[in-house]
Amino acid sequence: MKIKLTDIVSDTYTNSSGYTLKMVLKDLLRQKEPIELSFKGASAPSSSFLNSSFGTLIDDMGLNNFLDLVKPVEVTRTQAQMLKHYIQAYKNGTTSV
Amino acid sequence: MDYGKLFHIIYKGGQLNSVTIHLYNEFLSPSDILLLTQFIIVQLQRIGKVNLKVQEPRVKDYLRAIGLFEFCSTNYFESNEIKEISSHNAMPIRRVNRNTMNYYILKTQAFFQAFFKDKDLGMLDVTLSELINNVYDHSKSPIDSFVFSQFYPHLNEIKIAVSDLGNGIPRTVNSFLNNRGFAQLSQKEAVKWALKLNRTTESLPHNAGRGLDTICSFVRANKGSWILLSDQVKMHGTKKQNIFSQNPIDYFIGTVIEISIKVANLENQEIIDEIDWRF
Numbered sequence: 247m248k249i250k251l252t253d254i255v256s257d258t259y260t261n262s263s264g265y266t267l268k269m270v271l272k273d274l275l276r277q278k279e280p281i282e283l284s285f286k287g288a289s290a291p292s293s294s295f296l297n298s299s300f301g302t303l304i305d306d307m308g309l310n311n312f313l314d315l316v317k318p319v320e321v322t323r324t325q326a327q328m329l330k331h332y333i334q335a336y337k338n339g340t341t342s343v
Numbered sequence: 344m345d346y347g348k349l350f351h352i353i354y355k356g357g358q359l360n361s362v363t364i365h366l367y368n369e370f371l372s373p374s375d376i377l378l379l380t381q382f383i384i385v386q387l388q389r390i391g392k393v394n395l396k397v398q399e400p401r402v403k404d405y406l407r408a409i410g411l412f413e414f415c416s417t418n419y420f421e422s423n424e425i426k427e428i429s430s431h432n433a434m435p436i437r438r439v440n441r442n443t444m445n446y447y448i449l450k451t452q453a454f455f456q457a458f459f460k461d462k463d464l465g466m467l468d469v470t471l472s473e474l475i476n477n478v479y480d481h482s483k484s485p486i487d488s489f490v491f492s493q494f495y496p497h498l499n500e501i502k503i504a505v506s507d508l509g510n511g512i513p514r515t516v517n518s519f520l521n522n523r524g525f526a527q528l529s530q531k532e533a534v535k536w537a538l539k540l541n542r543t544t545e546s547l548p549h550n551a552g553r554g555l556d557t558i559c560s561f562v563r564a565n566k567g568s569w570i571l572l573s574d575q576v577k578m579h580g581t582k583k584q585n586i587f588s589q590n591p592i593d594y595f596i597g598t599v600i601e602i603s604i605k606v607a608n609l610e611n612q613e614i615i616d617e618i619d620w621r622f
Contacts, residue, residue, distance in 0.1 A: 257444075258468075259448065259468075259475075259476065260441060260444070260476075289465070290465035290466070290468040290469045291468075292468075292473055292476055292554075293557050294472070294473075294476045319616060319617045320614055320616065321614070321615050322463050322612065322613065322614060322615070323463055324463050324464075324468070325465060328557070330620075
């Protein structure tokens with residue numbers, strides 16, 4: 247299944263838009279089928295947006311499961327850089343001091 | 344311009360009847376402009392009037408063109424529409440909050456994209472949104488965040504600056520550590536703490552607050568630079584390292600960050616079919 251980010255949210259900067267994306271993805275992921283998430287026409291995402299979308303989904307379903315099922319497609323180089331930076335940070339760290 | 348004197352006046356919070364700023368600078372960076380703007384706005388709120396005497400006619404013309412006098416006039420009402428300043432390759436000074444952030448960033452990107460049609464300006468999206476989000480996640484600024492950006496053709500750089508008068512980064516980090524029973528850090532160590540990947544002082548929603556490490560990562564990839572002033576700390580970040588020193592401005596309140604983006608090093612516009620997560 248392929249869905250377009252710009253059909254779901256009006257910006258890729260805020261926590262509230264990230265939460266909207268999370269709820270849409272969470273609902274679609276019940277089918278256990280891979281989702282292609284197209285970033286075509288969208289701006290590069292902020293960490294706040296990714297925290298509230300990808301971050302909370304990864305918390306729920308685990309990183310490997312998330313990477314298997316959510317496939318960002320049609321991304322610019324900057325969007326790809328941001329998404330990789332975010333996932334790398336998730337792999338590396340925890341939120342505790 | 345002695346910014347220390349300006350911040351001292353803000354810091355004291357008194358009701359001076361009259362303030363006159365003598366501006367002798369021949370050049371003002373975006374962060375200079377925001378620090379000056381912040382002071383004038385605060386004084387206007389306190390006493391309703393500030394005298395600004397600009398020595399250099401060329402500088403005065405520049406400040407007029409970028410809208411500083413208009414922005415700092417009493418009862419100024421910010422238009423919903425943002426009009427770029429083509430004569431100086433700049434976007435106007437704006438007071439931006441989360442509700443207006445999306446529009447400001449879209450307009451800024453569209454304006455600069457006209458200069459560099461083949462370049463991927465996503466770095467503007469990322470850095471501006473991280474800086475503005477940081478103000479709202481952490482600083483509790485009483486004046487929202489002020490934003491200004493300009494392209495400098497002779498440097499082939501876009502400079503963006505975001506400022507606020509809220510809690511600085513060292514104070515915010517130490518407040519977070521204190522609330523959890525951890526030892527306090529020096530101001531310099533507190534900023535280093537905030538720059539580490541995946542560190543945050545805001546726990547909801549999820550682990551918001553990866554902003555500074557994200558900016559650092561993008562600036563290094565671009566081989567650009569950035570300057571951060573927060574509380575008593577100054578940090579100059581380059582492609583290789585972050586250099587820390589004492590903030591040269593006494594009584595400094597809040598945070599100002601200025602990022603220099605090297606246009607030549609921006610990626611070209613290109614669409615990648617699918618991200619390879621194996622990295």
